[in-house]
Amino acid sequence: MKKYLIIILLVVTSFLMSEITYPVVDTGQNQNYNNQTEITAPEVGEAFYGQDAIYSGNQPSYSDNGDGTITDNVTGLMWQKTTDQDGNGEIDYQDKMSQSEAVANAANCTTGGYTDWRLPNIKEQYSLMDFRGIDPSGYEGSSTDDLVPFIDTDYFEFGYGDISADERIIDSQYATSTLYIGTTMNGNETMFGVNFADGRIKGYPTGPMPGQQEGKQFYVLYVRGNADYGINDLTDNGDGTITDNATGLMWTQADSGEGMLWEDALAYAEAAETAGYSDWRLPNVKELQSIIDYTEAPSVTGNPAIDQVFNCTAITSEAGTEDYPFYWTGTTHASWLEDQSGTYASYVCFGTAYGYMFGQWIDVHGAGAQRSDPKTGNPDDWPEGHGPQGDAIRIYNYVRLVRDAPQTSTDSDLPETGSIQLKQNYPNPFNPSTRLDFYLPSSEYVNLSIFNIRGQKIITLINEILSEGEHTLVWDGVNTQREKVSGGIYFYTLRTAGERITRKMVMIL
Numbered sequence: 001m002k003k004y005l006i007i008i009l010l011v012v013t014s015f016l017m018s019e020i021t022y023p024v025v026d027t028g029q030n031q032n033y034n035n036q037t038e039i040t041a042p043e044v045g046e047a048f049y050g051q052d053a054i055y056s057g058n059q060p061s062y063s064d065n066g067d068g069t070i071t072d073n074v075t076g077l078m079w080q081k082t083t084d085q086d087g088n089g090e091i092d093y094q095d096k097m098s099q100s101e102a103v104a105n106a107a108n109c110t111t112g113g114y115t116d117w118r119l120p121n122i123k124e125q126y127s128l129m130d131f132r133g134i135d136p137s138g139y140e141g142s143s144t145d146d147l148v149p150f151i152d153t154d155y156f157e158f159g160y161g162d163i164s165a166d167e168r169i170i171d172s173q174y175a176t177s178t179l180y181i182g183t184t185m186n187g188n189e190t191m192f193g194v195n196f197a198d199g200r201i202k203g204y205p206t207g208p209m210p211g212q213q214e215g216k217q218f219y220v221l222y223v224r225g226n227a228d229y230g231i232n233d234l235t236d237n238g239d240g241t242i243t244d245n246a247t248g249l250m251w252t253q254a255d256s257g258e259g260m261l262w263e264d265a266l267a268y269a270e271a272a273e274t275a276g277y278s279d280w281r282l283p284n285v286k287e288l289q290s291i292i293d294y295t296e297a298p299s300v301t302g303n304p305a306i307d308q309v310f311n312c313t314a315i316t317s318e319a320g321t322e323d324y325p326f327y328w329t330g331t332t333h334a335s336w337l338e339d340q341s342g343t344y345a346s347y348v349c350f351g352t353a354y355g356y357m358f359g360q361w362i363d364v365h366g367a368g369a370q371r372s373d374p375k376t377g378n379p380d381d382w383p384e385g386h387g388p389q390g391d392a393i394r395i396y397n398y399v400r401l402v403r404d405a406p407q408t409s410t411d412s413d414l415p416e417t418g419s420i421q422l423k424q425n426y427p428n429p430f431n432p433s434t435r436l437d438f439y440l441p442s443s444e445y446v447n448l449s450i451f452n453i454r455g456q457k458i459i460t461l462i463n464e465i466l467s468e469g470e471h472t473l474v475w476d477g478v479n480t481q482r483e484k485v486s487g488g489i490y491f492y493t494l495r496t497a498g499e500r501i502t503r504k505m506v507m508i509l
Contacts, residue, residue, distance in 0.1 A: 184203045373397060487509035
C-alpha cells in the first residue's frame with residue numbers, strides 16, 4: 001500500500017507541475033489605496049474593496065544561489081543577480097547595451113558557470129516587476145536613497161539612471177527580445193522594455209532618435225530555464241469564459257463594453273456573475289499583462305493585442321481612428337508624492353498606446369504597453385496627454401474579469417453518489433486556517449495532502465484508514481508547518497486506492 005501511495009503522489013506531483021507552465025508571480029503590492037492616498041484594508045462591500053492587495057496570488061519567492069545567479073522559485077527561471085555587465089562593481093551607463101548588442105552578447109555570458117543564457121522576452125522580464133515600488137516621476141532630487149524601485153533589491157542589484165551620463169533617474173529600462181510588430185514615434189523600430197525605476201512597460205526605439213548618435217541603451221539581465229514561460233494555452237469553454245491552462249487563470253471572453261472610473265471598476269468586478277461564477281475580480285496588472293499577444297497590433301493586423309478568442313470592444317481613439325481600449329487593473333501605481341501616493345492605477349494597452357507628440361496623436365509606446373491613469377477626473381482636462389511623451393489620459397477605462405480556474409475538477413465533475421467527494425474548502429481565500437470536508441462511501445485507506453503551485457508536497461493531513469461517512473479537517477497554513485508557508489495558491493488532493501480529487505485554495509497572509 002505504501003508503495004502504491006508513493007506512485008500516486010509522483011503522478012499527482014507531475015500532473016500539477018505540468019498544468020501550470022506559466023505561473024504569474026503576484027505584484028507584491030500589500031498596501032490599499034483610495035483615489036488619492038493609502039488607506040486601511042477595506043472590508044467586503046466597502047468602497048475600494050477588491051483591489052490588488054486584497055487578493056494574494058503566487059507571492060514572489062527567490063533563492064540566491066551564491067554564484068551570481070538568482071532562482072525564481074515561482075517561475076522556475078534563473079536570473080543574473082546584477083546588471084553590472086562590465087564587472088567593475090558599479091551599475092552605470094557603461095553597463096548598458098543596445099537591443100541588438102544585448103541579444104548577441106547572451107552567447108558570451110557564463111555567469112554561474114552556465115552557457116545557455118538568453119535575453120528574456122517581455123513576459124519573462126515582467127515576472128520580476130514588484131509593485132511595492134514607488135514611481136519617482138517628477139522627483140527632482142539627485143539622491144535615490146529614499147526611492148523604492150520596482151524590483152526586489154534584497155536579491156537583485158539595481159541601478160537607477162546614470163545622472164553623471166546626463167540620464168534621468170527614471171532611465172532604468174531593461175532590454176528584452178520582444179520587438180513590436182508595428183513602429184512608434186512615426187516609424188521607429190521598437191522594442192518592448194521594462195522600466196524597474198518607474199514600473200511600466202513601454203516601447204522604446206531600437207535605433208537613434210533624431211539628433212542622436214547612438215540608439216537607446218538599456219540595462220541587461222540575462223535569464224535561463226523554463227522555455228515555456230510566457231506561452232499561453234487558451235481554451236474557449238463555450239460559456240463566455242476562456243481558461244489559460246498555462247497560468248491557471250480563467251477570463252471573461254467579453255469585456256465590460258464601456259469605460260469606467262477605477263473605483264467603479266472594482267465594484268463592477270466584485271458584483272459580477274458570469275457563466276455561473278460569482279468570484280470574479282479585477283485582475284492585478286501582472287495577471288492582465290499575461291494575456292497580451294505581442295503578435296497583434298491595431299496598426300498592423302487591425303486586431304487588439306490579445307488572442308482573437310477574446311472579444312474586445314472597438315473604440316474611436318484620440319487620433320480619430322478605430323482602435324481598442326486600455327483596461328484597468330486592481331494595482332495602484334504608487335507615487336513618491338505622499339499626499340498623492342494613490343492617485344494613479346496601472347492599466348494595460350490592448351490597443352494603440354497613443355501619446356501627443358510633434359503636434360499630433362501618434363503611437364508612442366506600442367500596443368501591449370503598461371502605463372497608468374488617474375483613478376478619477378475628467379479626460380478633457382488632458383487635451384495633449386501627460387508626461388514627456390504626452391501619454392493619452394482616458395481615466396474611463398474598460399474591464400476584463402479574471403478568476404482562478406479549477407485545475408482538475410469543477411462542481412460539475414464531482415463524483416456521483418457511491419464515490420468519494422471533496423468539497424471546496426471554507427473559507428476560501430483564508431488566513432490562516434481553513435476547513436476541508438470530504439465524504440467516503442465506505443471504510444477505506446485515505447491520503448489527504450497539500451501541495452504548492454509547483455507540485456511540491458507541503459504536508460500530509462491524513463494517511464490512514466477512515467470510516468464511511470463525512471469527515472472534516474482543519475488546516476492551519478501557518479502554525480502547523482515545519483517550514484514557513486507564504487500566501488498564494490495551494491492544491492489539496494484526496495486519494496484512495498481507486499479515486500483522486502484535487503481542488504485549489506488561496507491563502508492570504
